[in-house]
Amino acid sequence: MRTLYVGGGTPSALGAAPARRLLAGLAALLDAPPDEFTVEANPDSADERFLRACAAAGVTRLSVGVQSFSETCRRAVRRGGAAAGLGAALGRISAFFPGAFSIDLMTGLPFQTLDTLRKDIDRALSFEPGHLSLYALSLEEGTPLAERALHAPEAAGLPSRDEADALWIAGRDALEAAGFAQYEVSNFCRSGKESLHNIRYWRMQSWIGLGPSASGTLIPEGRGKGALRATVEPCLERWLARRGEAPVIREELDAVTLMKETFLMGFRYLGGPDPALFEERFGISVDEAAPRTLAAWRARGLARSNKPALNRDGLLFLDRFLAGAFLEIEQGRGKNVPRHSAV
Numbered sequence: 001m002r003t004l005y006v007g008g009g010t011p012s013a014l015g016a017a018p019a020r021r022l023l024a025g026l027a028a029l030l031d032a033p034p035d036e037f038t039v040e041a042n043p044d045s046a047d048e049r050f051l052r053a054c055a056a057a058g059v060t061r062l063s064v065g066v067q068s069f070s071e072t073c074r075r076a077v078r079r080g081g082a083a084a085g086l087g088a089a090l091g092r093i094s095a096f097f098p099g100a101f102s103i104d105l106m107t108g109l110p111f112q113t114l115d116t117l118r119k120d121i122d123r124a125l126s127f128e129p130g131h132l133s134l135y136a137l138s139l140e141e142g143t144p145l146a147e148r149a150l151h152a153p154e155a156a157g158l159p160s161r162d163e164a165d166a167l168w169i170a171g172r173d174a175l176e177a178a179g180f181a182q183y184e185v186s187n188f189c190r191s192g193k194e195s196l197h198n199i200r201y202w203r204m205q206s207w208i209g210l211g212p213s214a215s216g217t218l219i220p221e222g223r224g225k226g227a228l229r230a231t232v233e234p235c236l237e238r239w240l241a242r243r244g245e246a247p248v249i250r251e252e253l254d255a256v257t258l259m260k261e262t263f264l265m266g267f268r269y270l271g272g273p274d275p276a277l278f279e280e281r282f283g284i285s286v287d288e289a290a291p292r293t294l295a296a297w298r299a300r301g302l303a304r305s306n307k308p309a310l311n312r313d314g315l316l317f318l319d320r321f322l323a324g325a326f327l328e329i330e331q332g333r334g335k336n337v338p339r340h341s342a343v
Contacts, residue, residue: 002030003197007040007063008214016049023057033058036196040065043089044081051096061195062093062101063133068109068116069123076110076157077137077145090127102131102195107171108164109137110145110157117167121174130193132175135186136168169316185268185315202269203277204262210246212239219258223283227253255282256329259289263325267318272309293324 004026011019023039038061039054046064054062068074071083093101103124107117124132137158139146148156159167172182180188184202187195200207209216213234219227232239233247253261259282266273266286278286286308287294297303302314302321310321 001196001200002032002034003036003038003200004030004034005038005197007038008211009040010042010045010065011039012041012045012050015045016047016053019050020053020057023054023059027058034060036060038063038195038197041093042081043086043093046089046093048092051092055096059097060100062097063104063195064090064093064101064129065104066090066120066124067104067106068112069120070109070112070116072111073109073116077106087123090124094127094129099128099130099190099193101129102133102189103127103129104133104135105171106135106137107167108159112159112167114167114170117171118174121171121178125178131187131189131195132180133187134168134171134175136164172312182312182315183270185318199269202265203274204258204265205277212236217253219281221280223281224255225281226255227258229253260326260329263290263329264322267310267321267325268315270309270312270315272304272307275308290325290328293321293328296324297321 006023006026011022014022019039027033027037037057037059039059040063041050042065046062066086067077067079069083069086074081074083090103105120105124121132139158145156145158158164172188175188176182180190182188183194184198187198189195204217204219206219207216208218209230209232212232215229215231217227217229219225229251230248231251233249235247238247262273262278262281263286266278273286275286278289282289294303294308297310297314298305301311302317303310310318314321
């Protein structure tokens with residue numbers, strides 16, 4: 001399975017002509033069309049010419065950042081574009097990519113209420129996307145919103161931790177009631193509309209990252225090996241001035257680190273890590289890598305009994321599960337956990 005994903009920024013901001021050149025150039029790198037070709041877009045810059053360029057380049061899926069239809073919430077997080085224009089933009093996107101686009105929404109936004117969130121979900125689903133991501137707002141240190149929350153919490157309008165958690169759970173329940181299945185911590189879809197590209201990450205299959213700040217991970221075949229991670233330096237000027245190879249930061253991941261990352265990514269996915277691939281890489285099963293942690297979570301009804309995976313309730317406590325699993329892996333409590341072999 002081969003996928004191509006253009007994002008981590010706002011490709012639609014390029015405009016139609018540059019986007020057409022970029023997408024055609026990327027597609028030309030492959031000897032056959034990818035199984036999935038996704039492009040990220042903001043509603044305010046995804047005009048008809050851009051959408052035509054995507055369709056002409058063979059794009060099969062758009063990922064659209066909406067966050068909220070509430071102007072109050074959008075302004076509070078300085079989201080570009082006016083809420084009033086979202087309907088027309090999503091209508092265009094739906095016409096070009098019917099059922100083949102994803103909408104991003106957020107919970108825990110400033111001044112967001114349960115009624116606001118329900119209206120956001122209803123409005124998003126009215127455009128019939130095949131996929132929807134529901135992200136909980138996280139405050140990044142040093143950002144204007146984080147500073148307001150620290151020094152003037154009432155003015156920031158943020159919900160409490162418990163209120164934010166309740167909002168996300170209410171959103172999850174509303175999506176499931178509408179026929180969207182949760183298949184990852186923050187991702188929901190109609191049947192057959194999962195993001196194939198993101199599943200590569202969650203299954204810890206190799207991927208290549210291009211462009212400033214992009215990161216790729218190459219995992220060689222064979223047992224007991226690590227991986228090579230290459231991250232392009234986050235400097236646009238150096239990227240544009242490069243001659244030949246891009247300026248990258250290389251990092252070798254030993255087998256233990258790779259196993260921990262496989263848990264980190266795999267248990268985000270409702271299907272869990274790929275059992276066959278895990279055993280092929282590490283020589284032990286997922287259960288043998290962290291037996292006590294998995295047994296404890298199964299006993300609490302938060303993990304599946306028939307496979308190494310958390311259930312929908314267990315995903316709510318993913319960080320706690322990973323803390324226990326990592327401790328087992330690091331201390332080698334699991335059967336034959338590989339030690340620190342490099343690539």
